[in-house]
Amino acid sequence: xxxxxxxxxxxxxxxxxxxxxxxxxxxxxFIGVILVTFVYLPSNPYASVGPDFAPPSYSFPFGxxxxxxxxxxxxxxxxxxxxSVGLIAAVVSMVFGVMFGIxxxxxxxxxxxxxxxxxxxxxxxxxxxxxxxxxxxxxxxDLIAIIIGILSWPATxxxxxxxxxxxxxxxxxxxxxxxxxxxxAIMFKDVFFHTLPIALxxxxxxxxxxxxxxxxxxxxxxxxxxxxxxxxxxALANDSSAIYLGAWWWIIIPGLSIILLSTGFAxxxxxxxxxxxxx
Amino acid sequence: MIxxxxxxxxxxxxxxxxxxxxxxxxxxxGVTLSLKVKTITALVGESGSGKTTLGxxxxxxxxxxKGTVYIEGKEIQKYxxxxxxxxxxxxxxxxxSALDPYLKVRDVLERPLKFLLGISDKEQLTEIIENLxxxxxxxxxxxxxxxxxxxxxxxxxxxxxxxxxxxxVYVVADEPTTMIDSIHRNVILGIIGDLVKETNAAVMLxxxxxxxxxxxxxxxxxxxxxxxxxxxxxxxxFDEPLHPYTGNLKIASVDNxxxxxxxxxxxxxINLFKETKGCKFAKFCxxxxxxxxxxxxxxxEIREDHFVACFLYS
Amino acid sequence: MIEKNxxxxxxxxxxxxxxxxxxxxxxxxxxxxxxxTFELKYGEILGIIGESGAGKSTIGLAIxxxxxxxxxxxxxxxxxxxxxxxxxxxxxxxxRWTKVSMVFQTAMNSLNPVATVGTxxxxxxxxxxxxxxxxxxxxxxxKFLRIVNLPLPGVVLTMYPHEMSGGMKQRLALxxxxxxxxKILIADEPTTALDTINxxxxxxxxxxxKEQKKVESxxxxxxxxxxxxxLDDRVLVMYKGSIVERGTRKDVFSLDAPHHPxxxxxxxxxxxxxxxxNVITKEIPDARKTxxxxxxxxLCPEAMEKCFTNEPQEVPISDTHSIxxxxxx
Numbered sequence: 001x002x003x004x005x006x007x008x009x010x011x012x013x014x015x016x017x018x019x020x021x022x023x024x025x026x027x028x029x030f031i032g033v034i035l036v037t038f039v040y041l042p043s044n045p046y047a048s049v050g051p052d053f054a055p056p057s058y059s060f061p062f063g064x065x066x067x068x069x070x071x072x073x074x075x076x077x078x079x080x081x082x083x084s085v086g087l088i089a090a091v092v093s094m095v096f097g098v099m100f101g102i103x104x105x106x107x108x109x110x111x112x113x114x115x116x117x118x119x120x121x122x123x124x125x126x127x128x129x130x131x132x133x134x135x136x137x138x139x140x141x142d143l144i145a146i147i148i149g150i151l152s153w154p155a156t157x158x159x160x161x162x163x164x165x166x167x168x169x170x171x172x173x174x175x176x177x178x179x180x181x182x183x184x185a186i187m188f189k190d191v192f193f194h195t196l197p198i199a200l201x202x203x204x205x206x207x208x209x210x211x212x213x214x215x216x217x218x219x220x221x222x223x224x225x226x227x228x229x230x231x232x233x234x235a236l237a238n239d240s241s242a243i244y245l246g247a248w249w250w251i252i253i254p255g256l257s258i259i260l261l262s263t264g265f266a267x268x269x270x271x272x273x274x275x276x277x278x279x
Numbered sequence: 280m281i282x283x284x285x286x287x288x289x290x291x292x293x294x295x296x297x298x299x300x301x302x303x304x305x306x307x308x309g310v311t312l313s314l315k316v317k318t319i320t321a322l323v324g325e326s327g328s329g330k331t332t333l334g335x336x337x338x339x340x341x342x343x344x345k346g347t348v349y350i351e352g353k354e355i356q357k358y359x360x361x362x363x364x365x366x367x368x369x370x371x372x373x374x375x376s377a378l379d380p381y382l383k384v385r386d387v388l389e390r391p392l393k394f395l396l397g398i399s400d401k402e403q404l405t406e407i408i409e410n411l412x413x414x415x416x417x418x419x420x421x422x423x424x425x426x427x428x429x430x431x432x433x434x435x436x437x438x439x440x441x442x443x444x445x446x447x448v449y450v451v452a453d454e455p456t457t458m459i460d461s462i463h464r465n466v467i468l469g470i471i472g473d474l475v476k477e478t479n480a481a482v483m484l485x486x487x488x489x490x491x492x493x494x495x496x497x498x499x500x501x502x503x504x505x506x507x508x509x510x511x512x513x514x515x516x517f518d519e520p521l522h523p524y525t526g527n528l529k530i531a532s533v534d535n536x537x538x539x540x541x542x543x544x545x546x547x548x549i550n551l552f553k554e555t556k557g558c559k560f561a562k563f564c565x566x567x568x569x570x571x572x573x574x575x576x577x578x579x580e581i582r583e584d585h586f587v588a589c590f591l592y593s
Numbered sequence: 594m595i596e597k598n599x600x601x602x603x604x605x606x607x608x609x610x611x612x613x614x615x616x617x618x619x620x621x622x623x624x625x626x627x628x629x630t631f632e633l634k635y636g637e638i639l640g641i642i643g644e645s646g647a648g649k650s651t652i653g654l655a656i657x658x659x660x661x662x663x664x665x666x667x668x669x670x671x672x673x674x675x676x677x678x679x680x681x682x683x684x685x686x687x688x689r690w691t692k693v694s695m696v697f698q699t700a701m702n703s704l705n706p707v708a709t710v711g712t713x714x715x716x717x718x719x720x721x722x723x724x725x726x727x728x729x730x731x732x733x734x735x736k737f738l739r740i741v742n743l744p745l746p747g748v749v750l751t752m753y754p755h756e757m758s759g760g761m762k763q764r765l766a767l768x769x770x771x772x773x774x775x776k777i778l779i780a781d782e783p784t785t786a787l788d789t790i791n792x793x794x795x796x797x798x799x800x801x802x803k804e805q806k807k808v809e810s811x812x813x814x815x816x817x818x819x820x821x822x823x824l825d826d827r828v829l830v831m832y833k834g835s836i837v838e839r840g841t842r843k844d845v846f847s848l849d850a851p852h853h854p855x856x857x858x859x860x861x862x863x864x865x866x867x868x869x870x871n872v873i874t875k876e877i878p879d880a881r882k883t884x885x886x887x888x889x890x891x892l893c894p895e896a897m898e899k900c901f902t903n904e905p906q907e908v909p910i911s912d913t914h915s916i917x918x919x920x921x922x
Contacts, residue, residue, distance in 0.1 A: 171377040174340065178364050179387075179441070180394030193381050325788040460644045461859050462892055490863040524789075531789050533863035536822035537846045563790045 020271025026264030034080045045073035045228060053247045063249035066240040071233075075253060078230040082211055082261065085145040085229070089210030092149025093156055094203040098195060100153060101160025105168060106187050115161070118154035126151055126209070127216060134222040141214070141227055148213050152206040159202050163195050197272070204269040208262045215258050230254035283352040285448040285481040286314040286337060291346035292505075293332055306332040308505035309346070311578070314449065314481040319472070321484045321492035321513065323528070324502030330485045331372075333502070334451040337483065338369040351448060365395050368442035372454040374434035380427035384437055387426065388412070391445045407444065414477075415440045415470050432463030436470060443474040451483045456491055468495045489532050493517060501525050504559040507578065511585030521587040523564050558590070566591060603674075606776060606810050607633035607656070612668035614651050614660055622665070625651040627834035627888075629668075633777065638803060638811045640825035640842075642818065642859070647831040649814045653779045656812070657695055658685040672777065690721055694775040696766050698782035704754040704762065711750030714769055723773055737768040740807065741798055760791030767798060771807050778808040782815050796824050818863055822846050827913075830856050833888035836907075840914030853916045854893050887919070895920055 043049045048068035056063045062071035104114040126148070133139070133147065167173060168191070176186050217223050218231025221239075225232050237243075237250040293307040306329045314320050324330040335341040337348050339355050348355040350366055358366075371377035378387065388408045392398045398407075409419055415436040421429075429437065435455055442450050452471060456464040472495060475482055484496055492499050492513060500510040501522065509522040520526045529535060553572070555561045561571040570590050578586045579593050602608060614626040626648040633639050643649040651660070658677045660666045670677040672692060680688060697703070705713050715730040724730035731750070738746035741764040754762060763783065770778060780799060784792040803811050813824060821828055821842070828845040830838040830853065838845060838853040845856065848864070881901040882891035890900040900919055908922035909915045 172379040179390040533818045
């Protein structure tokens with residue numbers, strides 16, 4: 001897109017869209033935290049640097065774990081890992097979603113098979129399936145993210161398919177055909193650009209799903225527990241009976257963060273979606 | 280070598296089944312028409328007359344249920360897509376939805392050259408494109424603009440330019456001035472005229488506005504309810520309209536009204552509820568008689584090259 | 594409180610003074626009507642010619658009191674002394690349909706598709722208290738259907754909108770619009786989407802309705818020159834929110850009379866054998882145009898230096914004809 005178009009586009013989208021603005025602020029905050037981890041961590045998240053089960057204080061703003069690890073450091077590292085997992089899942093879901101969605105709309109004999117597979121996948125219960133896979137395959141966090149992405153392409157694909165169908169009936173597609181542009185080029189260049197905004201919006205929905213799924217898996221003790229994520233923090237906290245011992249900070253802080261991050265993305269997705277609807 | 284007409288439309292019909300009522304709607308009903316090289320034929324009709332459908336059938340964008348369209352003597356179905364688009368092009372009515380907003384003007388013009396004519400040499404492409412953009416009255420700086428930055432008039436010019444850039448033998452211009460304000464109307468028509476002179480193409484100019492036809496066309500075909508009811512050289516048909524419907528179009532035209540001629544249409548004979556098995560215009564015709572309601576008149580040559588489908592003359 | 598304006602001149606049925614209307618859009622406001630002043634006489638058909646963006650439909654809506662926040666409206670619209678822009682919602686409710694009513698281009702499509710035409714019409718008559726019972730309303734409906742020459746009115750009342758042709762629906766809309774015998778009938782693009790015959794029918798009807806005093810005066814809004822050339826007594830030519838030329842039908846449509854360059858272009862595009870058939874306006878908008886200059890300056894072939902920076906005044910060419918252009922004064 002040209003500079004003038006994107007700039008005007010962004011301005012139009014942001015105007016009077018408080019959901020979008022709020023969402024962007026939230027996500028920016030978390031991204032800021034990740035950027036900070038590249039240059040500074042209060043202390044080694046794995047090392048015991050303080051008293052056990054210390055409540056939030058000046059030296060340990062988020063308190064400590066059962067073996068004295070700085071929860072703030074863990075939380076900062078966890079931000080990065082949680083977000084990266086979400087992003088991997090979203091990218092995978094978007095790639096497959098767009099590819100299959102556009103193909104279903106433009107290639108007659110691919111429509112039925114693709115949409116039926118989408119229906120099947122949509123009926124699969126994600127979490128139980130992931131539990132089974134995680135328990136038997138013992139995959140890395142990244143692989144889990146990819147699998148979640150693969151399981152969430154149907155939602156995106158459906159929307160992309162209907163968008164593509166309406167684009168297909170537009171005169172400018174006919175003009176491209178009359179100019180001799182090969183069908184594949186029309187599908188994956190022209191149509192693709194027009195589905196991009198909606199694809200991004202729906203991918204954000206899948207980020208949320210991914211974050212929650214991984215957190216749940218971690219909480220259940222699956223996945224690599226030495227890899228710090230917010231979910232694994234809650235899992236360890238629970239194992240150490242943090243609630244009974246009154247160490248609310250160890251559970252509440254990562255828990256609230258998951259909610260806040262998800263909400264931030266949800267706001268962005270909602271804000272974008274209402275904008276596309278009105279257009 | 281027998282010289283053949285670029286376009287021969289032979290007895291073309293197109294039906295639709297209305298989803299709600301299940302009735303069969305005839306959009307185009309037995310149309311026969313030929314277009315000659317380097318001429319502009321205006322296809323004049325009101326909305327719903329089937330003119331757009333006919334235009335699209337003659338460019339292969341839609342398929343006829345009956346009859347055939349011949350492009351340079353060969354049936355249109357027998358052409359491979361690429362070969363068809365080299366010879367036949369179409370411009371859409373709505374310049375806003377016919378141009379991909381994200382594409383650059385340069386892309387729009389380059390694509391037919393690249394994909395239909397196989398030209399890949401950058402210099403050659405640039406030369407042809409720059410040549411064309413001046414012909415449509417815009418300067419080279421437009422080439423790098425995105426379509427979304429263009430006004431309606433500018434877009435329509437690009438659409439027309441794109442259609443002619445491969446030097447086709449036949450172009451259908453579908454209501455090219457309808458969505459343009461009056462200020463740019465003459466400009467577009469002038470451009471079409473210039474491009475016809477340069478490429479020797481045959482053009483079908485579809486319009487509901489008879490003044491556009493008067494302004495621009497060599498021949499005219501009047502379409503009513505899917506049928507061609509009168510056709511011939513524009514001046515002849517307008518000077519002496521034979522079919523009552525054509526007569527009404529002329530009377531109601533701005534040209535006529537401005538020149539101060541009285542408009543007297545006898546509306547008393549209009550019968551809204553009577554069904555016709557014959558001439559489709561009988562309901563609204565002030566000259567109708569018995570035969571008109573029972574039998575369908577066919578196109579007959581009444582004056583030189585001037586055909587009309589009406590029982591007043593046969 | 595209805596304000597009776599002291600400046601009200603009773604020879605005119607309606608006076609529009611310095612009317613300015615701006616639409617609030619996403620990031621800015623767009624001025625649709627710019628300080629427009631004109632009058633509507635008793636018993637006349639006034640035409641407003643303009644293309645999209647000229648502001649003509651906006652004026653129609655304003656006369657009906659339909660310009661609401663966040664859109665802004667300043668100036669006065671005096672209908673028999675009452676200022677529409679200052680009316681309260683109750684006053685507007687009483688005013689609409691009975692004093693001024695409108696037939697839209699899309700009137701054909703705004704009928705309730707699941708009710709018979711009769712039901713819709715009778716309901717309207719009862720709502721506006723033009724009849725006191727269903728029987729009375731039905732009789733009144735039949736009477737107005739006859740006025741618009743719809744044959745077999747009893748049968749028509751039992752029909753559903755989709756069973757009627759475009760022309761019939763438009764006539765029905767006209768019947769409903771005049772059922773309260775309003776002083777002013779506004780017809781906004783009444784003939785677009787109709788074929789030639791039906792166009793002539795509707796226009797003839799409007800003429801008859803006025804002559805039979807079913808309405809006092811008519812305001813005809815359309816981009817179609819033929820409609821105006823056929824029907825108008827007086828014409829206003831609008832361009833981008835301003836009136837650029839006004840006069841009687843003869844003044845404006847005469848090929849020999851002087852015209853605003855925009856009007857010349859409009860007319861010459863439609864006339865055979867016009868000597869000015871070739872390009873009349875600049876092909877690329879002149880960038881010298883400023884917001885203070887004439888709205889047509891960027892496309893006008895006769896534009897002079899001062900056209901870009903100053904707005905021209907309306908110059909009288911004759912008693913009835915005036916043109917807003919520096920070419921004439």
